[in-house]
Amino acid sequence: MKILTIRWAFALFCGLWALPVFAQLTVSKLFSDHAVLQRGKEVPVWGWAPPGAEIRVLFNQKEYTTITGADGKWRVKLPAMEAGGPYEMTIAGGGDRVTFRDLLFGDVWLCSGQSNMEWILQSSLGADAEIPRANDPELRHFKVKRGGAQKPEPQLPGGDWAVCSPEKAPYFTAVGYYFAKELRRTQKVPIGLINVTWGGSRIEAWMSAEALGIENGEAMVKQIEKERKMVEENRMTLIRKKFGRVPKNDEGLQNGVAVWAATDFDDSDWPYMELPALWEDRGLKGIDGIVWFRREFTLNEAQAAQPARLFLPPIDDSDWTYINGHKVGETIGIWNEPRQYQIPAGVLQAGKNIITVRVEDTGQGGGIYGDPEIMYLAGADYKVRLDGPWRYQLAEYRSGFRHRMNLIPMMLYNKMIYPMLDFPIKGVIWYQGESNANGEDALKYADLFPALIEDWRFRFNQDDFPFLYVQLANFMEARPEPSESDWALLREAQTATLFKVPNTAQAVIIDIGDADDIHPRNKSDVGYRLALGARKLAYGEALEYMGPLFKYQKTEGKKIRIGFSHIGSGLMARDKYGYVKGFAIAGEDKHFVWAKALIEGDEVVVWSEEVPDPKYVRYAWADNPDDANLYNKEGLPASPFRTDK
Template structure:
């Protein structure tokens, strides 16, 4: 019996053929994007990579007019002679058969291993150029874009065994390759480098990390960078540093023309492949207000009041964050010391408490969201009450002497240790600080209070799906608070910190030097002034020794130290005499940076002469040396070579201090102001107190 199709079956078959042809045509009209790479591209370690790998998330961003292919192969190398060459993998042929219009290459992470790089590194560049040529020569003639590698973090077991150096070499070669092959480069290192919490195994990103990759690739493909965006510190009442070249920068859509109008001058600049733009104006004398306008064809920002003057950054922990409203004589300050030529910019931590963090708190514990910024405000009563007392006293004192606008930025965080403020690139250079990076919560080098607070705040964190870092962990406050402002020209830094490193004196000295060098590098000023507060008096055992260690840090060029032990509190880590501290910092700046002939330092130990049974102590800044209240010098001790210190008798002769004790026949060492809560009373003719000091290195 012959089989026949009825009318409806014929109609259904015809429709199916029609839809199939239509789908084929639609597929042919789509822009095809081939994502070539290793396990990061594949989505290794990500739950459901078919939905959450970076190519999958890229497909969602690009939409139905694009077709994204994931051609990642775990472990693949760019090197043809590597242990697992991408060239030999089925994904390589599949990516070519895909007939792509765009090829995104992210390879190199597996080449950095000691099983590949040392022996074959000279082959990497040519192998990469060969792969680019293979894709460019496809019949589909795709646009090829290559990528700077995603980060490899210090917790990787090969990091200190050559991988750190290999990684840097490969990143550098990728830039060279891009130039030789005339292809664009997507930087996948930034900002992922600032989110180690998205790399649980130090190499593979989580879904959140993959989302950052997909966003960057999306922008590179489409040129869409969210239109005109300005840096954090740009806004009404902003203060720009006088007598320095003025640079404005930001992001915009690729190839958009950005117009900048300032001081009756107009300049145009084109946003580059990565959306970046920068334009320079000549330096200016102090003045204002000036109008400033940024615009693209579709968006603009108009600022009516921009000033030229002096810009300083105030940072550190709680004593810098200590508010005007809580200081001694606050009523007088808020009545008589308001100044409409001092402009405040506050960056406040969103999450800080003595309790377990909530899920809402944890969501703020990352480099992108930790700080809440105020914008620039004048120093009216409402805004000033919540601003840093030390920072305002400093800025107010500068303004009164200089008679120019002064901008002061404060981003201090209570309880924060020095390592939170240092960049990852700096911390990754030495084993001691790498150890801090890799063991951030129970490391014995971390002060007990800090470690305990981290544990308390992060209790139960691992049970949530939120990826977070504690604000006291290494590098996070640099990532969140310094990196976003590093391109803004500042005159210098004032710093009040150390309480959270006081139990690790030697380590703190190393961290402090590292921090100063690090900030000078990122602010692109190797002579950036850095003035800090020596810790006050407090009845805690290590504070005297710590103060002396801070004095020794004055051997770092272009630093200055304001002594504060005479305005401390025996039991309160937050003494309230903050105006005095801010004024002392301002004296250092006024002398060093603005050439005022004023006393700016108390007596500092210069050298010690042994005169029989007496030590003769010489000081820098010792002119007019005296003991307050015409009394004997207090809190001073001497010792022989056994370093068993006893109270000393004293006499001041021609600006030198003589010390002795009937109990010590052959004195060698002296200590002053070492009692944690010191009643030291040695000052110079300017009334500035002598620093805690000793000629003993113990």
């Protein structure tokens, strides 16, 4: 495609270009080199400059002018464009100018939520095979820098557009990447992803004060800040008592050298901590930041002469690990996986050895935790256990408030969503809910989630754009008997949104989660299932885009017959014998037992000899419905449901 240049307009701007150039002109951070702009809609371009300044925008051989208001804000609109590019855009005013190159028009999708949407491609299943072929110049990604504010602020905290390549794609949202990859395959237009996520965030943090029904949001946040600062002051008092100071910068690193990892470093005044354990459970409650751990072990000459392997349980969140001052490994941002590091020959020594682990915790639990049986050093013919007492020292304390803005109502909306409300988008993909899946919070989600969708649509002023979301995956230990479940309640609230809010679709993933990991690594199927919703709702394709949804139940003697919508080309059970699993049944007493179930045409018949007079049915009603196996023939799993609500 030909680059559309603006050389012809040089004369128009000669006088303006001659002005002194200094940084007075500011443009929304959404505009930069490689940006994707929404096709088929007028695109506002906006920013700030001195009040009364003339702003000139050159784009596609046309000039657009405006004057900044008293508040310094300016805004022009580019005409609706078809998919394509690349283009250039030059903006001048207030004694400054800026040119953005390699702009494309296509479809822009906002990717939001918590850590499972934030999860990068590099850390997902199949990354080693996918990343080398992630080379698509018309798939682009904008990562919004984290930030929060007491009241709506006009500028994003930061971010840049990146073109999909093996060098850049590893840091894209994995779900968003696979979603966009499918749309690139089927729609053949440029796709831009705006990644506006924060791990651990509650839904309330992404909502406006009005959506939450709060009259004075700024006052509320100030009160929360005041209360949290009191907590912080109390916490720092305890830290001073325990460590004699409140360290602000990591004293263990000096000019990049890990001085606290040296074998001759004197740690005799450091306290002891029994490991493995989260440090919150060992007296450091509410502490985020950096803690160093040291432990001594002894080897004989034969053992020290060998290479060895170090095994450690999970470390929350990141670690830098040393033996005798030599760095032997590091793992960044993976809080729930054990570590294994190779120790080359020559690092170990006969007699005393020192292992040092520098741990960084960015929020919530922190430390070296998990199974003590996987905490050891092993050579070819020996094993040294490392669980037990370790010396430790707090090296850097980080204020909890700054790192927990993701839990406070409105904070993320005010700084990460509000500044982009003028930016046209095609739709939203959303993966959030884990932080709200507890007790009453799960029930409230049934009101909060529809309110968020409707509020975003109103504020973006773009009609009922498609809002596609992921239902919570299966997680935690599977229960042997039917039981209550907060995660099932949250899934119920998510499913109910389909019937409350139009132009929405849900990707059910209770079949691809991980019992031991709240961050299942299979992100490709998640992105693909979301893309099915986009292909239907955004692009009008005639296809089945969701799994079976409960529609009705009919009692027939000792059995209950269940009907579904979204059966596609038919129901099926993923079982070589055709058995349908995951159903429970109860009578008037609501005492649920596992049920037998068979597919009969477009319905499922459910019964149990233990329940002669059945009234209610549940399907996949559990934190981890690990054996639920009802699908449509398009391969999409049925959504969990209950009829006893």
